[in-house]
Amino acid sequence: MGIRSFLPGRLGFGSAPLGNMYRAIPEEEALATVETAWNEGIRYFDTAPFYGAGLSEIRLGQVLGSKPRDEFVLSTKVGRLISDETEDPADRDLGEKGGLFEHGRPNKIVYDYSADGTHRSIDDSLKRLNTDRLDFVWVHDISQDFWGDRWLEAFDQARTGAFPILQDLRDQGVIKGWGLGVNRVEPIELTLGLQEAQPDGSVLAGRYTLLDHERALQRLMPTAAEQGVDIVIGGPYNSGVTAGGTHFEYQQASPAIVDKVKRITALAEQHGVSVKAAALQFSLAHPAAAVAIPGSSHPSHVAEDLAAVNEPIPAAFWTALRENELIAPNAPVPTE
Template sequence: MGIKPLLPGPLGFGTAPLGNMFRAIPEEEAAATVAAAWDQGIRYFDTAPFYGAGLSEIRLGEALAGRPRDAYVLSTKVGRVIHDDVEDPAARELGEKGGLFEHGRPNRMTDDYTADATLRSVEDSLKRLGTDRLDIVWVHDIAQDFHGDQWLARYETARTGAFRVLQKLRDEGVIKAWGLGVNKVEPIELTLDLDEPRPDAFLLAGRYTLLDHDRALQRLLPAAAEQGVDMVVGGPYSSGVLAGGRHFEYQEAPQAILDKVDRIKALAERHGVSIKAAALQFALAHPATAAVVPGATRPSRIAEDVAALHEQVPAAFWADLRAEGLISPFAPVPTV
């Protein structure tokens, strides 16, 4: 159990932005960003069919073509099938995330967590990525934010479908690990309570960040650590608002969040700390965290992420965050 031995380091690259999240990204910019990640030593890449209806997978595959396949770790996701016919991307029903990839490919997408759809999704991802194998496969977005009141029914379909297929693929050595890739803690808590199937790790996006970590600390992360199940932290910048953007939870950030970010930034400036260093190092400080996977669409952002990982952050900064109630008193912080 666990994926730490599989991962090449604590910093990965999340490729949701390569699917034209929020804006249309030129092909050259997407390729240059992946090349920058490679040149900076990043060797773990995470993608999904959902990101631009296959666009992220296609771009990532093209950018990694010619790289030694044994030199990097690749994860993608199942739960959505991409079809050849088209639809209006802006009109897709995406729960709380409407319009997220309106600049992506127009291919029709359907949610499907059954066994057959899982196998098809894996095969389709291999083709789009131009590779012969996947290392990690996550069951994607099986939570309230996309499925509303139907999420538990979808979860049950996945439990008897996708979960069992992925466990079988892992046991046969076709993939090395599997788990859930979600934006909510509840599906992971449910899965940790199962006797079987048993996942290796989880990708939790946006729920263990400087801005939002209380719920994950209560039960999820202690249970994961106890069971030896690793967490990969996605969205460490909370959809960008911690890194100079205006989005939180993939939407325009409310004023209360912007005010909290301003307070964190003021403390960071006082201590000479970059906000990216604070965000990445906070997420990695929990013993259950195996890696953090920020996304980027510009090559310069990659160098910032790598520098942030190694930046010296004084203990007084974390103490002040706690003293001002900006992080939980129960959250582990890095030791200098």
């Protein structure tokens, strides 16, 4: 098990913003961002049907469809089908994520974690992505932030539907690996405890970050490392608040989060460190973390991410974070 042997580096491209997350991104800007990522050497791209009701996959496919398929790694997600019917994107029930993709395509989004739905989702994604194969497939959002108290029902639907299909595809060599794509720790922990399911990795968004890592650090990350199940770090900037933005977990950051970022920023300035670099490198420092996939919506952001992952950070900075109780005392840091 594990996916890191297939990954071409420790920095990938998260394409949720290409689905017009938060704003209507001009087509030329979106395509230029993907092209820049390619030109800068990024070769792992992650997407999902949910991102703008297929818009992210379509835009990604427009660029990657002209690239040599053997030179990049591609992942998408299952659990939602994109219908030809239309609806008002602003009225979609997105749980805690509100109107996240209200600027996306108007196509109706239908939840479906069944075996048939999984096959259909993959077939549809291949067409939108303009490709003949996928490398990794993640089961999307079987977690509390979308399902609330009913999340275990959604998990059970995926356990009996999507899980065995993806495991069979992996065993047949059709895909290289599978797992979950979620914003909560508990579904991945539950999957790691199943006897019949053997995921190769999972995308964990926003839960092993500079601002929020205690729960994942306690059990999930050590168990994943022990079992050889690699964690893809999604949302390393927690929706942008540690990269100069104002959002935390898809909403306006609370005063407590803003204050925490200010405290981290003050220490970063004292040590000549950018907060973006600190956030990205912290998430990657754990042995279970295989790759980070920050989202990019503008060509300049790609260069910033590459600079952040390579920026030298003195050990004294991490010591200061620990002394000020801004990171867990037992959290791995890059210099150790």
